[in-house]
Amino acid sequence: xxxxxxxxxxxxxxxxxxxxxxxxxxxxxxxxxxxxxxxxxxxxxxxxxxxxxxxxxxxxxxxxxxxxxxxxxxxxxxxxxxxxxxxxxxxxxxxxxxxxxxxxxxxxxxxxxxxxxxxxxxxxxxxxxxxxxxxxxxxxxxxxxxxxxxxxxxxxxxxxxxxxxxxxxxxxxxxxxxxxxxxxxxxxxxxxxxxxxxxxxxxxxxxxxxxxxxxxxxxxxxxxxxxxxxxxxxxxxxxxxxxxxxxxxxxxxxxxxxxxxxxxxxxxxxxxxxxxxxxxxxxxxxxxxxxxxxxxxxxxxxxxxxx
Amino acid sequence: xxxxxxxxxxxxxxxxxxxxxxxxxxxxxxxxxxxxxxxxxxxxxxxxxxxxxxxxxxxxxxxxxxxxxxxxxxxxxxxxxxxxxxxxxxxxxxxxxxxxxxxxxxxxxxxxxxxxxxxxxxxxxxxxxxxxxxxxxxxx
Numbered sequence: 001x002x003x004x005x006x007x008x009x010x011x012x013x014x015x016x017x018x019x020x021x022x023x024x025x026x027x028x029x030x031x032x033x034x035x036x037x038x039x040x041x042x043x044x045x046x047x048x049x050x051x052x053x054x055x056x057x058x059x060x061x062x063x064x065x066x067x068x069x070x071x072x073x074x075x076x077x078x079x080x081x082x083x084x085x086x087x088x089x090x091x092x093x094x095x096x097x098x099x100x101x102x103x104x105x106x107x108x109x110x111x112x113x114x115x116x117x118x119x120x121x122x123x124x125x126x127x128x129x130x131x132x133x134x135x136x137x138x139x140x141x142x143x144x145x146x147x148x149x150x151x152x153x154x155x156x157x158x159x160x161x162x163x164x165x166x167x168x169x170x171x172x173x174x175x176x177x178x179x180x181x182x183x184x185x186x187x188x189x190x191x192x193x194x195x196x197x198x199x200x201x202x203x204x205x206x207x208x209x210x211x212x213x214x215x216x217x218x219x220x221x222x223x224x225x226x227x228x229x230x231x232x233x234x235x236x237x238x239x240x241x242x243x244x245x246x247x248x249x250x251x252x253x254x255x256x257x258x259x260x261x262x263x264x265x266x267x268x269x270x271x272x273x274x275x276x277x278x279x280x281x282x283x284x285x286x287x288x289x290x291x292x293x294x295x296x297x298x299x300x301x302x303x304x305x306x307x
Numbered sequence: 308x309x310x311x312x313x314x315x316x317x318x319x320x321x322x323x324x325x326x327x328x329x330x331x332x333x334x335x336x337x338x339x340x341x342x343x344x345x346x347x348x349x350x351x352x353x354x355x356x357x358x359x360x361x362x363x364x365x366x367x368x369x370x371x372x373x374x375x376x377x378x379x380x381x382x383x384x385x386x387x388x389x390x391x392x393x394x395x396x397x398x399x400x401x402x403x404x405x406x407x408x409x410x411x412x413x414x415x416x417x418x419x420x421x422x423x424x425x426x427x428x429x430x431x432x433x434x435x436x437x438x439x440x441x442x443x444x445x446x447x
Contacts, residue, residue: 015386088360088361089358089360089361089362089364089365090364091364092364092367092368092371092394093368093388094368094371094372094391094394095372097371100390100393100394102364102386102389102390103384104385104386104389105361105364107362224419
């Protein structure tokens, strides 16, 4: 498995609570079972919880700094050029006064820092959040966490991807498979991760909510011109399985597989032992186990790891 | 002598109505008072009324640049409140009903307006329908 670029798979889904993290963790574990080196990245930075499904702890905490301008009042000529050019209006400027930073509006673009004619703006930093790296269940896990009350979550996702790009550049053979787990929604955090991946797998559920949000995320995936196949989780819910799968097929949405309601899955979720882990001890003839096995076989055929 | 600023519905002036919105009002009426008497009235259009974002900060700049010491508001967002506080401008709260600028000034003269120390609405409150930034400021 050397000399081949790692395959990157993005697990996403639009709607919250459809089982993105459950699928991401178990797909990662199934690759690990077959001897592949797997990196799992939790990009749901507002609610990172992948490590809980792996019964692990967050380790190797690193701060993610975020640029903030700081005005050197001795150097500032009170010209207001920084405030006039700030598209976010993050400086409150009263004529002939030192501009006042409204930090919650600052996007960290550094324009003021670059254009100040007096070089009176220094680069200061605040903590936007943290990234962690840890080894659990034979997987390498990166987790991003946005500091509560901070808004610019994409900065954390960018920090995770920068880490990933450095690894691919410096140690291209370190990982065979990279799994990216996204936040719900179809916003820029999710977009960054889909963009990074070779293929995307939206996770949905057989409800009207599930279908609506699936369409939104598929629109984003199509815009980014990425291949995708859908997993329908809780497919036995209320007996809508066949009708729902039919509807997706009629709209030419490809289906990677479906996962019925299953007590072993719920148990594994609560215990923090992925159902598909080699040592999990769950019934290999259980409906959930069989569903994941089928999904994994379809996935391997689809992405062709040896390419 | 004190200068008070009041967000206005139209072009401003004593006979115009007060606008309950601060950052996105059409104009500001500045009233100069001395010994409880109106000495001068000036109006300034609010160029931030249709801004995509940062209207509160820009409106605050108008208040500061026109030397107001007191501003009377209906609804006030967090960025405007922080800005006004940073400039030590006193914020007073007007009753939530239709009133002319003149009536508001009279309430001020009678000392009937309570002080407001922080925002009483969320960001982008005064924005027209469907133009909010959305997505919890997820923009990069």
